[in-house]
């Protein structure tokens with residue numbers, strides 16, 4: 439996977455319909471080369487067709503379905519996704535689930551990302567969900583398990599990126615949502631950094647939704663993030 443500045447921005451197409459998604463893609467034009475399609479667009483109808491259209495148009499596509507189920511179901515669902523031609527798929531970072539997805543994508547070009555700890559969670563949220571370990575330790579545990587199983591990359595916040603880069607080396611893809619350009623609304627995210635900070639922390643790709651899609655000029659917002667990425671890659 440290329441990692442020039444533009445390919446490092448993954449724009450989350452969190453809109454409810456294929457028509458809205460395609461209108462946004464049209465508006466963003468060549469400012470965006472990599473898209474994430476998630477549950478809203480898939481369940482809203484047409485998300486998978488949009489994914490296939492984007493692949494055909496030469497865009498990179500990350501299908502964010504966050505699979506988590508019994509192994510047989512995860513393996514078979516992953517095998518179906520592998521036939522779509524998309525580049526990345528998310529699964530939750532539980533060992534059974536990761537092993538099943540790894541088996542399901544065998545022989546395909548699909549890369550798997552394991553979700554470690556959602557970027558909307560802090561230590562208190564994990565404790566409320568019954569986890570004894572905090573965010574840093576849970577991310578570390580799941581990252582090590584993902585590496586041992588042969589998962590290609592991790593979803594984590596920029597706050598954990600430097601430690602995981604040091605622990606796991608250059609080949610593990612580090613993909614960070616929880617990215618907010620200076621001054622933009624944080625919303626429901628808790629572990630956030632700016633695009634420049636995330637790149638300097640070692641992220642390969644930044645997932646950005648609302649700061650682009652809800653901007654009055656989405657194309658300008660995407661270009662500004664790409665410029666910030668570029669400046670911090672070369673700094």
Ligand SMILES: O=C(O)c1cc(=O)[nH]c(=O)n1[C@@H]1O[C@H](COP(=O)(O)O)[C@@H](O)[C@H]1O
Nearest residue numbers: 450502555556557593615616645646647648
């Ligand atoms: O798997 C993801 O992409 C994901 C994991 C995570 O921990 N946090 C997170 O925000 N995301 C996704 O990244 C996108 C972030 O969107 P914004 O908060 O609008 O930038 C959304 O589509 C989320 O579903």
